[in-house]
Amino acid sequence: MNPEIHYLPIYSFQQRLTHWLIAAGFGFEWLSAWLIDHSDVDPLAWTDWHLMVGQALLLVLAWRLLLYFVAGSGHWRFFIPTREQRHILRDTLRFYASLGKTPLPDWYAFNPVWQPVYLLMTALAVVTAVSGFFHSGLPFMGGLSSADLHSAASLVLLWLALAHIAFAVWHDAKGRGAQISGMLNGHKYFHIDQPEGQPPRSERSVSIDSLIGRK
Ligand code: HEM
Structure with missing residues (x-):
């Protein structure tokens, strides 16, 4: 097989910027929460920073939520698996089951x-940020305080984010799409395998739909 390689713009600037601001913001929040509880840093100063970054994160999350309703790859439709993507789902699960072989x-x-x-991660990020906003006050449902909700949601989000980072690195190392660079420069690679000895297909014959598996 002789692959034809296409380099296509996928992630908008706003989508990439919000992704990395959310990643950096939550990284800071987890670190500062850990320092406040487990080390002898000045707890008041670090709590102030934790609150300020948390409030900024609320704005960035609102921005990201807005992008769910703007045309582009950040739209909510791209987070709902389609029938046409079944082969990608199956091949990815096969990749995991074979440990990358x-x-x-x-x-x-x-x-x-x-x-x-x-x-789910975006929903948990919103729950974490909003419950943090009401951290010191309002009681919540079923005997659960907003502080309990804040800790539980941020812990689940932390584990999902760690798994996400590990899998993103694994995909990038073993796959051909360069997803991590894609989240930085907005472009991804797509390979269209064609039999040996065939002339390259003209640009006109290759549609985005054929690259993403849509009929
Ligand atoms: C707190 C840390 C992080 C969170 C909460 C997070 C969250 C997310 C979310 C929600 C998406 C879906 C796209 C979107 O909503 O814009 C995404 C996509 C992505 N993230 Fe992260 N991320 C984090 C850190 C990272 C890091 C450190 C990397 C790089 C190693 C990374 C690489 C990617 C890539 C490559 C995609 C696209 C995945 C795909 O092609 O299926 N993320 N991330």
Whole structure:
């Protein structure tokens, strides 16, 4: 097989910026929460920073939520697996089951195995940030305080984010799409395998739909 390689713009600037601001912001929040509880740093100063960054994160999350309703790869539709993506889902699960020995497929914006996880992570990020805002006050349902909700949601989000980072690195190392660079420069690679000896297909014959597996 002789692959034809296409380099396509996928992630908008706003989508990439919000992704990295959310990643950096939550990184800071987890670190500062740990320092306040487990080390002899000045707890008041670090709590202030934790609150200020948390409030900024609320704004960035609102920005990201807005992008769910703007045309582009950040739209909510790209987080719902489609029938046409079944082969990508199947090949990704096969890749995991073989511990990386079978090929990892290419995908358009988000891997279908991870689409629901990304939605869950965004929801948990919103719950964490909002419950942090009401941390010192309001009681919550079923005897659960907003402080309990804040800790529980941020802990689940932390584990999902660690798994997400590990899998993103694994996908990038073993796959051909360069997803991590994609989250930095907005572009991804797509490979279209064609039999040996065939002339390259003209640009006109290759549609985005054929790259992402849509009929
Ligand atoms: C707190 C840390 C992080 C969180 C909460 C997070 C969250 C997310 C979410 C929700 C998405 C879906 C896209 C979107 O909503 O814009 C995503 C996509 C992505 N993230 Fe992260 N992320 C984090 C850190 C990282 C890091 C450190 C890397 C790089 C090693 C990374 C690489 C990626 C890539 C490559 C995608 C696209 C995945 C795909 O092609 O299926 N993320 N991330």
